[in-house]
Amino acid sequence: MKLETRVSKVLPHGDDAAGFSLDVEFSADAGITVLFGPSGAGKTLTLDLIAGFARPDSGRVLLNDVLLFDAAAKVHLKPQGRDCGYVSQRDSLFPHMTIRQNLAFAAERRPRLERHRRVQEMIDRFHLADVAGRLPSAVSGGQRQRCSIARALITAPKALLLDEPATGLDAPLRAELFQVLLELRKELDIPLLYVTHDLDEAVVLGDQMLIYDAGRIVQAGEPQTVLSRPATAKVAAMVGHTNILDAEILALDPGRDTSRLRISINGAAGELRGPYLPGQLIGDRVRIVTRADELRVHGAPGENRLPAVLEESVERARMMELRFRGGLVVLASRRPRDFREWFIEFPPEGLRVLGAL
């Protein structure tokens, strides 16, 4: 399963919009490809061109062996014929249909006997049985989002396009959505394109990351690579520095809004206090994301500190970048003293769990 895209489109200068030109080329295999960049960079337009909602000026879109668009050969399939599932940023469940009817609407092109089974399958798979008879307005945001994804999958698409699906969801619901997406990535052998301007989402979900800026892809690669080796200063500014830690949940205390996490850095394990992690269980192995500028360095052990070995320190424009063994990066606002031993402090509120491993 492979989606190959090379599209360009110029949106003329209008009364309410400055002119914009999109020119991108990428290929997405099965797995999650994250389109990351600031708003207005052309991420959503790219999805629209692939889905067939708009027509590129030139280029080619190839999904497996099917040509969806080819400017030279004058091929431009209708959205109906593209086998691309689409989940929009805004809630797009048909408000006048129940959850079940929404799913049934998507199943109508399937053989009659298969329809009911397929709808029921999705209701079970996405835990929608309790709310199947309700209108979208009467179910929770998380259930609506699950239903949107289920509805897009009922047609057995060859690619799934998700346009900022986490917008407007609070933290527990986002975690739940990521869980669903990561499961889908394992189950489905299709490319999932995920548009976001949230770096944490990109890092947690992405197998591949495309960095968008002003209608161009300025860097492509695995999130880890992009984060550790930004291709340009612009990308570096966009991604900042984000540390990714593997952790195991040792304890959870919703009452005091705390958790205990076992973190391993470079083979050495240590325990940290974190925030309460809704939707997670004790013993879960999770991926923790924390920004380099949220960490602090000390010369002595203390609360929520772990020992680390400094490998390199780099002078940046307004800060020091401290690189530790194991790939951990800390951005300090001023040059710290030369400690003999280094300890990194992880403030609990800076530890974000976004997806299970």
Add this chain to the structure above:
Amino acid sequence: MSSFTFPLLLSLKIAGISTVFSLVAGLWLAWLLANRAFPGKELLDAVVTLPLIFPPTVLGYYLLVLLSRTSPLGHVYESVFGVPLVFTWPAAVVAATIHAIPLLVKSARAGFEQTDPVFARTARSLGANEWRIFWRVTLPLARRAVMAAGVIAFARSLGDFGATLMIAGDIPFRTQTAAIAIYDAVESNQTRLAAALTLVLSAVTLAIVYTANRIEHRHAR
């Protein structure tokens, strides 16, 4: 039937039938104008609006020329139904339909344009064809606007005078609608009949417009 009830019932019959016709034509035109880009769209929009602005006699004259026994359309009608169209009550249906379409199109188009395009896009990605999207998604979502548009079309058809008079004539107990009967009654000094017809017609129209506003109001909430 009396010269009081006949025109009223005829008017209601004509308005009912022409509402159905204008809904069919008007919803299609409204959908076209709201969803499609094509050359001549502005012109079509203008043409659809014309019956709203034309003096009724001008509209009636056009229809008379278009549908007279010697015209191609009139000829086709006569060879299918065996009777000429002009100066019969179906001619009044034509006049009322043409009269009702502009308002219906404007109101329904606004309704279609208010629905979030994300629903139609999503439906397309789910494989639904345009016909199914219209019936299952667009129309249900714009149903209040469309219902209000239908009600207004009915009221508009009920009140047509000039064009109906030109093309269907003023033949008592055959083509004389309530609006025309009122004019006749005044002309022949039957003021009580004119007053009674006016009262009933006003009450019916008021009820209809009130209903339409109620529907629209709930739509707005």
